[in-house]
Amino acid sequence: MLKYLVIALFAFTCCSNTKKENIVSVCNIVRDTIPDKETDESNNYYSRAVDIDSVKMYLQEAHQIHEALRTKLRKASPQQADSIFMAQNYRPDHINFFDLTEPTLSRWEVYGNTTKEDTLIVGLLAEEGFEPIYIGEGNADIATNAYWYYNIFEPYVTDAVKGYMKIEADQDRLLSADAGLVVPLNELLDYAIEWEKYLKAYPEGKLRSKTIARYRLYMELIMFCDYDNTPTFDRTTGILEGYILEEIRALARKYPETESCKILQEYLSGLKGTNYKYTKELEDKILSLWMLKDYEGYIYE
Known part of the structure; x- marks a missing residue:
């Protein structure tokens, strides 16, 4: 039961901030195991391209969602802002986005095998608070930077919610791997x-x-x-x-x-x-x- 709780909590705690130093860089993602790439099939797998136009389209949709959230918060009372935070219905859908960026994520599994295209993708992700993260056992995923939503909500919510979000962001890290x-x-x-x-x-x-x-x-x-x-x-x-x-x-x-x-x-x-x-x-x-x-x-x- 505890294992599932951690996985769920991790999914919740991947939340917000645009600070440059918090964006995970390609070179900081180190893998314990380098997959065997000797076959042509394996090489083809790791050389797949990302549809950058589709990624940009998704990020534009995410930008619109985030701007709508900011507009809503500017008009809200602190109590209303608290309710918006607790509703948790302001986050762009990650599922399709994972599929779009999966070629880049697969290369995160092999240290030193990322491309210039991958670096571009990481920069685009950062603009809307997203970043690739290592989740264990040779896998990477897309998450939201820890302070992203904290920075959006902080000027508008009550002290109680602000304090909760700050602790949540400060503690946003992977608890288990492998x-x-x-x-x-x-x-x-x-x-x-x-x-x-x-x-x-x-x-x-x-x-x-x-x-x-x-x-x-x-x-x-x-x-x-x-x-x-x-x-x-x-x-x-x-x-x-x-x-x-x-x-x-x-x-x-x-x-x-x-x-x-x-x-x-x-x-x-x-x-x-x-x-x-x-x-x-x-x-x-x-x-x-x-x-x-x-x-x-x-x-x-």
């Missing part, structure tokens, strides 16, 4: 505590359910990660991995007054009673603490 967690546990705790602060500032806010979903995701990844290549508990013995135990002990002492670290302390105390072996009873107990108990499931946008 069947494993790729974010260090200490960073996950920092992410969780940012949402803890937000929940305390806006305990009954209109984004409460979404905030709790994000908070719980990070706490679960720290305590009960079930990815194939980075499980918290050994697959055979069910025992907490020793190096993870030591890291969580350190994390539990990092911010002792926070609810998040208190949960980690309770987690460690419960593990002593099970000889550091996973039990469903322990998981249920820990996930019923503080705001974790109010989790309603991930809300799809």
Whole structure:
């Protein structure tokens, strides 16, 4: 279940900003594995051209959608702007766009094999907030730059929504790749505590359910990660991995007054009673603490 939550959340968190330094460049996309290109068929696959006119046409449609959004926000009250954000119906459709740019994306899988055309495509994408991203296992996709929509909405929404969008943009990164967690546990705790602060500032806010979903995701990844290549508990013995135990002990002492670290302390105390072996009873107990108990499931946008 957690795996699907992360995938869904990642899809949601690919959101906004036009800052040049945030645009992923061709040379920064490094692949772990270089596919075999010895056959003519393989060479033909990686030499396919992109229909640039079709890409420009799609981006023109995206531009019109974004301009309509800006116009609507300029006329809206802060509360109305909040409602526009929460409706989440202002994003251009990515599905057909992926097909249009797939030849470029396929070359992102092979370091050093992008073309001048691909560089042009990346520049065009950036103009409307899009960028190619690596999503693991040799695959690339099109996403929206993290701060793109934050920059559009920021002047118009209430402080509560502005704060939510800022944390969301700051934390917009791939959590897993190649069947494993790729974010260090200490960073996950920092992410969780940012949402803890937000929940305390806006305990009954209109984004409460979404905030709790994000908070719980990070706490679960720290305590009960079930990815194939980075499980918290050994697959055979069910025992907490020793190096993870030591890291969580350190994390539990990092911010002792926070609810998040208190949960980690309770987690460690419960593990002593099970000889550091996973039990469903322990998981249920820990996930019923503080705001974790109010989790309603991930809300799809």
